Amino acid sequence: MGEARARVLVYGDANLNATDGSAIWVQSTVEVFARVGCEVVTLLRTPVETRRHLEPLEALSGVTIVRPFEDGLVAKGSGDRLTVGQASALMRRLDSDARFDVVVLRGYDLVCRVVDDAGFQGRLWTYLTDIPQSITAVEPGRIERLRDIALASRFVLCQTEELRAFLEALVPAACGRSVLFSPIVPEPTFPVPPPRTGAGRPVKLVYAGKFAPLWNTLPMTELPAKLAARGIEAEFHAIGDKVEHDPQDLPFRARMLKALRSTPRVVWHGGQSRQEAMRLAAAGDIGLGWRDRSMDASLELSTKILEYGSVGLPVVLDRTPMHEALLGSDYPLFARTDADVVEAVAYVVEHPASYADAAARCSAAAARFAIGEASRQVAGLLDAALPTTTVTTGRGRPLRVGVAGHDLKFFGRILDHLRALPDVELRVDAWPDLTVHDEAASRAVVEWADVVICEWFGPNALWYSANRRPDQRLVVHLHRFELYRPWPGQADIERIDQVVCVSPHYARIALQRTGWPAARVTVIPNYVDEAQLDRPKLEGARFHLGMIGIAPALKRMDLALDVLARLRAADPRYQLFVKSKLPWEYPWIWDVPTERIAFEDILRRMQVERTLRGAVTFDAFGPDVPAWLRRVGWVLSTSDGESFHLAPADGMASGAVPVIRDWPGADTIYDGRWIRHDPAAMADLISSIAAEGRWAAEGAIAKEQVRERYGLRRVADAWTRILEANLPGTVVDPTAAPAVDAFAEPVRPAPATT
């Protein structure tokens, strides 16, 4: 094996002697990291009793299994399993021997302990399974713990989009850190039968797993008799040996065992290895994943139904939004009651085409959870967490980069990126306010850094340009806000290596206003975290317009209402969702009478206009934009003017179609295909795309465009390059008309400090 991609520790707080979800997870996770070229160390929680799950891992290159009980890493008499405290200490010890780049942990209690022990800050990839899944089940103390975990984690791994969204809604700190880590379906080690074209006779219904009331395993044993009454000969094949003891239903265990042992046409195969269970399932016709209704609200996906699909079986399961997203709302084997099961099974048995369709859908769904797909996910996460871009320092030590500014909200992900670069050391000179700083701390940065980046062209840029070392690079990030303030005019441009603007349009305005040499001004656009925003759309999103930020009035929500009213006149399914603080939440806006009038006019229209009544919903401002955008099919930008307007780009990255008014400079940022002059034309654009059934295709184009132009990696690379040398300057066309900025007289004071 060559040089490892990363050194990874995996600990699942699981018993690998057992065949359960957590053991399977550990096995699969180790395998995935090994497949993407990592050196993986996994720590066992218990003494080895069976090597059933270890043997596949031992066969993998670059995998080390630490057996604390056998290797004498725990004192004799310390029980038969590691406590979370022992595990935490042991992992720190392993880390001190050879540092891990990534520490993957599973289990709430374990993660809490590791976070309390302040271990692996920023290197943790935490996978939480036993967290509450309903807002009524969440206690405030638990939220604080989850917040601590999120802040300590580089990534919080979520099994499903639903769990990810829930966590983000519950714990804002999890936004931006929560990533999808889907269940992994193992590859069968035996030949999988060819695609099914119809059910055999007798129809073999298969269930593999534990036997429990909520898993409907008792009613499953009655299905052969019920199908026989329907004229269909059927068998029920049950695989597993774990019969739940349910304190709420004490007779269940006895009844279940009796049913398994003595019901005609029920074949009980007992406990089997995972592969053998899959092999037995492959010999069946239809898998059963039908559960009690109360399980429908689960935020987790059962890997069992995917495993059936991986061997070509169609599955009977409950109709839930998650299952519909997986298999389609018209999937023929959704069932709620046992009568539904009988009817659905009978239907596909009598309609081979429907059976084949169901089998194909399950197979395709399972393929999305194959280990190859999981490897692609993990490789992407490793790229983000451990970028491999190198910086030439020529100094025999990492490049020292100082970042100075009072508000780093537009620079957060770039900071993460720079911090993760292997050849870069980073320090932040955090100014408490636009004009306030600790001069000693700033001087220390001047003394220390090879490169200084000033975020915002404010007093920070003036101070650093005046105090920089001659052998030091100074780069200033200029936003529209400062462009109309005195600071750019007060700076000596000769003492700044390069000024970075967010768009060509504003670069030209900057040159017009300052007379700086064109080579001193370059463009790096704002970034879009495309990996975070790329999430599947919710059903019906194609009827939902979205708007992010409506204050001040120059954002022109009134024009968005015009668009909406036109659409709803023909189709009442259109809705507008607004994610924003409301104007009164910005005192400096609400103090302006015209702002109050403008917003009241909007509210009045929402009340009195028939087409707008009940059509506009305000959603709370917050960092959970990626989850919110799942409901949005069209993202509007109706402003009189913007410097960049990140909202359409965020929406595009989510797969929404942008619909942008032609504010000055919009065409330098966004493709003209999305830009229209007025609300009527904007509504026409939406109607025509919808009428032609092109919404999804246009969304895909938009997503690709934004990834290519403003994707985080691309923008971060530009910031990496500018650390070493100036980027190409702005190209000025002397024949072009002067650039115009609708916000030439800004209404906003300084942005709030962070």
Add this chain to the structure above:
Amino acid sequence: MDDPPTPDRLDPPAEGLERAGEAAMSEIRRLNRRLREAEEQAAALEASTSYQLGHSLVEVARSPRKVTRVGRELVRLWRGRASGRGRPRPARSRGEVDSLAAYYQAIRVSPERLLLAHGTGDGGPRTRLVVAGVVRDETAAVLAPDTWLHRLSPNDAVVAVERADPDVVLIETGAFGAGRPWAYTGSPGLAERDRRLLEVIDAARAMGRPAVLWWTAAAPEPVGLLRLADRFDLVLTARPDDGAAWTPGVQLATFNDVDLDPLRAAAALFVGEWDPRLAPARRDRFAALLEASRAYGLDIRLDPHALGGAESFPASLRGLIHDAADPTAVAGLYRSHPLVIGDPRPDGLAADRVREALACGARIVALVSPDLVALDGDAVRQVVEAADGAAAMAAATAMSPRSATAVRAVARGLFVDHAVPTRLADLASRLGLRLDPLAGRRITLVLDQRDRADDARLVSDVLGQAHRPVQVIVRGRDLSAEARAALAAAAIEVAEPAADGTPANWAQVAERATAPWVAAWSTGTPHPRHDLLDLAMAGEMSRADAVGRVADGPSRFVHDLAAGASLVRRELLAGVPPAGAAALPDAWTRDVARRGARLFGITDLDDAMAG
């Protein structure tokens, strides 16, 4: 706290040891009672806003980092100060909701709400059920004429509930489908909307008002609400196999045979959507039925709220889609089509759609559904197998349009069992509410001066009514004691005659009538079993101010009632009473019509029950 026992509270020892022992036991019992009371007071104190406020402030003092959380906590306490909001309410078994007790407990701490709730402000008197609802447009259209409906938007739901002070908060899951303002509430993982919904429920709870979760179909299905269901007082469903079934029923003011053209076009009609969630076998049967209907000029009108749209229909049927038809405005279509294909979903709402079409005079061909069994017959043909569709269509179209008599007969059944007030009464009963949504149907029957020999027949006619009056006022001679007793035994109040024996004039009748409607019977003519029911139903259908008989043609709005009014709103009598005539004469109806009153005429029909 409790006073300690003192000797002077004990009986003197001189009364004897036995007596002293009894006294001691009595004292122990008294102390036990006081102890329990003290414990309850302590529990109440812990739950009180003041205690929690103090507790929160102490927490801040101990840990200033908690100041933000405590701030939120204080807002929560302020909002929930009227009750122990925030704690999950104990789960109640179905049908045992005691909303009345909860309400009176809530207003104990904010009695001023009583003055507000029963004030004479813009809201008007609470004569109908006050409903604050997260409901679909379709449900709102059904409920609105019979309730004071406050629709809740996600933007203002909590303050709207607090302002409305509703009798019930109704949460319909169908309103959480995509394309609606509450879209995705209850969708797994989307907690923000769930929070808003919980705030609404908590607000209702703080006011002692019950919250009802009503499951209707939504896409995507809000399964997340399964975990919030125990926060509601009552959980209902439109799926008959899914628990306590309920639907709001048929709005007769919208769906009726008023001005029905007996010579309607011959085309078959389907209004709705292609539901991908139908069980595949049922979907196949429905597709076959629509295909079979093609030969009968099938006219498909899309439900404009349905997510699927025209493209979701099988390609072979898309050419039959003519337009969209909002379910809230579909009655006109039903009245113009003699044959309607029923909504294929096997739930209570689909059955109500069938009943709506029936009320409009259409025949129905529908897939078999448990809710339609009672209607099976010439008017409603149910299709069991895909191959049966063509025969059912042929049979239905071979028949002439349903007669006015048959339509009336079905409408009577709807009025009694399936109209909105009936279903609201069912809901109110399940919730233990004091308000009676059927009160608007009550009739005071005015009996004209008559011969005492008629008493027995009159009583028999009154007691034989399918819709009995709640009160009888006799203009002139009093009823016999036997007749009075017979009516009283049937819970019909008999108003005392004037002391001087003079016949009551109409203004006096209006003063003495306790029901919102007044019907006038003259003696000497028999009154068929459905006389008052037909009048009450006509009033509910038309929302007119006076109802009378017209000689022929369909039931319709008129400018005058040539035969006089048979049923009038009590307010109309109080405002412009007719002269002291025996009946409510034609001239008077013309007079009130000129003043803006609406008059409605129904035809007398044979009491045929066939559909």
